[in-house]
Amino acid sequence: AKGLTVEVHEAGIWSEQGELGFSDSGGRQSTFIGAEKKTVPVTTIDDVAAGRSVTMIKMDVEGAEVQAIAGGRQTIGECKPKLFVAAYHYDVDLFRLPLLLWELVPEYKIYLRKHPYVPAWELNFICIGR
Template sequence: MIKKIKDTFKKIYWRTKFLMFESLNKDWKVVAYTIFPFARKKNFRINLLINKGIIKHKKNEDFIEYKDLRFYCGKHVPIADFMGIFLSNNKYIYNNFINNSAFRLEGPYEEGGVKLKIGDIVIDAGSNLGFFAILAGEKIGTNGKVFAFEPVKKTSEILNKNISYNNLLNIKVIENALGDKESELNFAINEDILGCSSNVLREGKNKIEKVKQITLDNFVEDNDLEKIDFIKADIEGMERNLIKGAEKTIKRFKPNLSICIYHLPDDPEVIEKLILDYVPEYNIKKTKQKIFAWV
C-alpha cells in the first residue's frame, strides 16, 4: 500500500513538472497523453509514428518497417527503445518524447565523443531484438563487426530473424550473458515484454530459463580479438558486473563506452568509479539514463 501511494505521488510530481515547465512547446496530443493516463489510447506512440509516415505497421502484423529496415517484435513492440535509438535526430520526436521528463526515454547510445565509426568492433550487451545492433551494423560497414549478446532463447530467435531479414552479415549473435565470472544464471523471463527479462527474480509467475554467463575478457581472449572499439550495455542491472569482467579489455583497448545507469539506485556512482579506476583518462558524460566514456 505504501509503495502504491509513493508511486502515485511520484507520477503526480512528474506530470505537474511537465505541465509547468515543458508543455508549452509540445504537441497538444502528446501533452494530453502525458498528463492524463486515463485518456490514453492503446498504441498511441505507434499510431503517431504511423500517421507521421515515420514507420509502417499494421494491427495484426508482428513487425514494424522503418525506411528500408524491418523489425520483428513478437507480442509487444518496444517502441520507446526504437524511438530512442533511431529517432533521436528527429526534431519532433526529440522535443516531444526524448526531451520529456515524464517519459524518461533512454535516448541514443551515441553522445559526446562516443560515436560509431567505420570498421569498429562493437560489443552489444543486452541486444534484445537488435535495434542497436542493426544501427551499429549499418554504421560500421563491412569491415566492422558487432557481437550481439542475447542469452534469452526466444529473444535471440527474433534477433537472428531481424539480422537475417535486414541482410547484415557483420553481426554475430552470442547466446550468453556477460558478467564478472563464468557461471550459470537463472533468468526470469517476461514473455510479454522480452527486453525486461533479467537474472533478478521478481515476484510473480515468471518463467525461469538457465543461461550461461561468461566474461568479456575471456570472450576477447578466446576469439583472439585484436581490438574492441565500442561497448554498449543495457542488461537490467548487471552492467557493473560486465565492467568488472571486462577490466583487461577496457584497460587494453580503451573502447568507447555507452552504459545504462538507471537500473540500480547507485549505478551512476558505482559504474563511473569502476570506469575511471580502470582508465583515469576517460572523458565522462552522464545523462539520466546512461554514462558515456571516451578517450
C-alpha cells in the first residue's frame, strides 16, 4: 500500500531487551516460556516504535503476550493503536489480557473473536479506541 512502512526486526518481543532461550518446535509448542533450545535476541515494542506513532499492532507471540504488552506500555498508552492480540495460549489470558490493556487504555473497546478455521483454538482480542 502506498505510504506503508514495514520494518523487519530479527528479534522476539518481550518486556525488556536481552536474550532468551527459545524452543522453535513449531506450532503451538514454540515458546520463550521455560525454553532452552536456542538463544535469540529480544526487544520491546517501545524500543521498536522508538517514539514514533503506531496505529496497529498484531500480536501472536506464543504465550508471551503479557510480557510483550509490558514492553509496550508507553507506546500502547500514548498511541492507543488498534490491537489484534492472541487470546488462546493460556486460559487465564481471557481475563488478564483485557484487564492489562484497560490499565493502559481505559477507553479500549475489546472484542473476543473466534475464527472459523482450523486450528480450532484460534481466539483473538480486537481492541479499538472509542
